[in-house]
Amino acid sequence: MQDAHKNQHTTPARTPRGARSEASGTAAPVSRAVSGRRPPRAARRIPDTPADADIAGISITSARRVIDASSGLRKIDVIRYYARASRWLLPHLRERPVSLVRAPRGLEGELFFQRHSARAPIPELTQHEGLDPGHPPLLTIDSLEALVGAAQMDTIELHTWNACVTDIERPDRVVFDLDPDPALGWDCMIEAADMTRALLQTLGLESFCKTSGGKGLHIVVPLAPETGWEDVKAFARAVAQHLAADVPTRITATMGPEHRRKKIFVDYLRNARGASTVVAYGVRARPGMGVSVPIAWDELAQTSGGAQWTLHNIDERLATLDRADPWAAYLDVKQQVTAELTIGLEESDR
Ligand code: ATP
Numbered sequence: 001m002q003d004a005h006k007n008q009h010t011t012p013a014r015t016p017r018g019a020r021s022e023a024s025g026t027a028a029p030v031s032r033a034v035s036g037r038r039p040p041r042a043a044r045r046i047p048d049t050p051a052d053a054d055i056a057g058i059s060i061t062s063a064r065r066v067i068d069a070s071s072g073l074r075k076i077d078v079i080r081y082y083a084r085a086s087r088w089l090l091p092h093l094r095e096r097p098v099s100l101v102r103a104p105r106g107l108e109g110e111l112f113f114q115r116h117s118a119r120a121p122i123p124e125l126t127q128h129e130g131l132d133p134g135h136p137p138l139l140t141i142d143s144l145e146a147l148v149g150a151a152q153m154d155t156i157e158l159h160t161w162n163a164c165v166t167d168i169e170r171p172d173r174v175v176f177d178l179d180p181d182p183a184l185g186w187d188c189m190i191e192a193a194d195m196t197r198a199l200l201q202t203l204g205l206e207s208f209c210k211t212s213g214g215k216g217l218h219i220v221v222p223l224a225p226e227t228g229w230e231d232v233k234a235f236a237r238a239v240a241q242h243l244a245a246d247v248p249t250r251i252t253a254t255m256g257p258e259h260r261r262k263k264i265f266v267d268y269l270r271n272a273r274g275a276s277t278v279v280a281y282g283v284r285a286r287p288g289m290g291v292s293v294p295i296a297w298d299e300l301a302q303t304s305g306g307a308q309w310t311l312h313n314i315d316e317r318l319a320t321l322d323r324a325d326p327w328a329a330y331l332d333v334k335q336q337v338t339a340e341l342t343i344g345l346e347e348s349d350r
């Protein structure tokens with residue numbers, strides 16, 4: 001995996017910053033890391049750790065390497081966060097094909113988006129042969145060891161499919177990705193999310209909201225895995241197009257910045273087979289290192305942005321989850337989308 005960049009199945013992520021040809025930093029000895037440099041003030045709030053540590057039985061190398069120069073966050077900060085948050089993350093990771101965004105040279109180096117097992121696999125990850133025909137095995141993270149193992153191999157972002165390996169042709173959730181025109185205020189995002197939730201409610205569907213850790217929000221509709229990819233995607237498209245028809249001044253279902261001017265883009269294309277979305281409680285490989293955080297619908301009005309929570313303040317949020325997990329009901333919701341629902345939406349738009 002150290003030369004994952006040479007593997008045809010490990011492609012540079014969409015927005016590499018300062019692309020480099022070499023990316024084999026995963027096994028760099030600590031002496032080559034920037035461990036001698038004192039991190040900026042903010043990073044010092046995170047308790048220090050020996051340069052090399054053992055977490056969940058995985059030996060961590062280059063622990064003090066700074067990943068995000070803008071905040072001073074180090075590799076060990078990412079790994080320790082994932083270990084601390086594993087209880088909340090793992091239910092959303094287990095048995096779900098995962099794509100990794102790896103940053104072997106930090107956020108300023110090239111990022112690698114990896115959908116399949118590479119020639120030198122990360123040992124703790126589970127491989128699933130044959131689910132993505134013509135490609136190497138898909139991967140799942142099913143344990144704390146796998147989560148820490150992925151982070152040790154420089155994984156920052158974890159993106160999951162909308163289906164589990166146990167029932168790969170039947171998605172068990174729909175995701176709406178709400179992306180704002182950067183010129184719009186956050187209040188428009190809150191409004192669009194509330195409208196999406198309200199429409200879903202009229203269809204008898206419960207939905208759950210999370211910050212993206214970046215610019216927007218994700219709305220997730222858990223499903224019993226009963227309907228195939230095409231029908232679920234058609235449903236998602238009908239919902240997005242219905243919203244856009246309802247409030248054309250505020251919402252668009254059409255991709256591209258020219259359609260999004262002064263609007264929120266409700267992206268339903270996250271619902272195709274093989275598409276993925278950053279996992280709940282997942283870290284983002286962007287300066288500041290936002291975290292995608294589940295929120296309760298009645299908290300939405302008080303939110304301030306998609307990157308409201310970052311690796312620097314996420315512990316405050318984790319500390320509240322035992323008494324108030326906003327997604328406590330998520331795993332128990334049993335609902336489905338039907339062709340009738342989709343047809344009903346489409347007909348009401350005519
Ligand atoms: P934001 O709130 O800033 O929009 P986001 O998570 O909604 O954040 P992106 O980070 O732009 O959106 O990611 C879009 C999706 O595209 C991700 O969920 C991921 O699954 C996918 N993706 C990202 N990079 C690549 C890539 N290089 N190749 C294929 N798919 C990618």
Ligand code: MN
Nearest residue numbers: 177178179216
């Ligand atoms: Mn988005």
